[in-house]
Amino acid sequence: MRIAVLSDIHSNIEALQAVVGHAGVHLVDRYVCLGDVVGYGANPNECISLVSSLGSCLAVLGNHDAAALGTPVHMDRDAQKAIAWTRSVLTKSSKWFLHEMKDVIHLGDIVFCHSNPYRPKNWYYVTEKTYISSSFARTKAKVIFVGHTHVPVAITRKNFFCIYIRSPQHSMVVPVAELNRQIFNAGSVGQPRDGDPRAAYLIYDTRKSVIEFYRVGYDVNRASRKIAALGLPEKFADRLVKGV
Numbered sequence: 292m293r294i295a296v297l298s299d300i301h302s303n304i305e306a307l308q309a310v311v312g313h314a315g316v317h318l319v320d321r322y323v324c325l326g327d328v329v330g331y332g333a334n335p336n337e338c339i340s341l342v343s344s345l346g347s348c349l350a351v352l353g354n355h356d357a358a359a360l361g362t363p364v365h366m367d368r369d370a371q372k373a374i375a376w377t378r379s380v381l382t383k384s385s386k387w388f389l390h391e392m393k394d395v396i397h398l399g400d401i402v403f404c405h406s407n408p409y410r411p412k413n414w415y416y417v418t419e420k421t422y423i424s425s426s427f428a429r430t431k432a433k434v435i436f437v438g439h440t441h442v443p444v445a446i447t448r449k450n451f452f453c454i455y456i457r458s459p460q461h462s463m464v465v466p467v468a469e470l471n472r473q474i475f476n477a478g479s480v481g482q483p484r485d486g487d488p489r490a491a492y493l494i495y496d497t498r499k500s501v502i503e504f505y506r507v508g509y510d511v512n513r514a515s516r517k518i519a520a521l522g523l524p525e526k527f528a529d530r531l532v533k534g535v
Contacts, residue, residue: 293319294319294497295494297310298353300324301331310492321349322342324348325405326350327438327439329377331523333517335377336382340384355377358371359374364414373523400431403436408429417474423474435474435475454504456487456505462505465501484534489507489508490506
């Protein structure tokens, strides 16, 4: 099976459309969304509609998704403004989709979550040693997929490395270890923060036991202009262009 793992879309329909188109060409069998479909960007309903149209797509709840449903979530003032606007425009069907998202999804020996697999609604960033160790210790999964940080990474108990894909390259293949357990972060579709504005996602090929990390170009300027035109905080428009 080839599983496309998408995370942190953040209402960026241009980026999401580009990634879905790219994944289709790469013969994906199913999709998993690691949360934060909404927040920051200009097209929350359109992004939810596209994610929900992806066949048997599995989806876990992100902190911005939870905030859009009215759950108290700690975030800065600008993020709160974007969430307030998002809540004001969400349709009933969009709210229902967010409401039905799971905290954690288990698929065989794979775990999918937004922040961490053991206390998903504490929204820990699995970049610190404590949270990495706890993620391994409190689940028996062979492979753990996380999002939330907006940076693609691969982690074992002994190693942590970011996946930097520089032009003209658009992909990197990382083997899944036979014995060691691993954590993989898909990066962000809609708001990358690793200095590369291209949308990030990954494909897990379970037959070949490899993770394919991809970067996909899209109309960043269009997505940025739409944020500015709505009067949302300007820094969210700037971030798209800079990838930070």
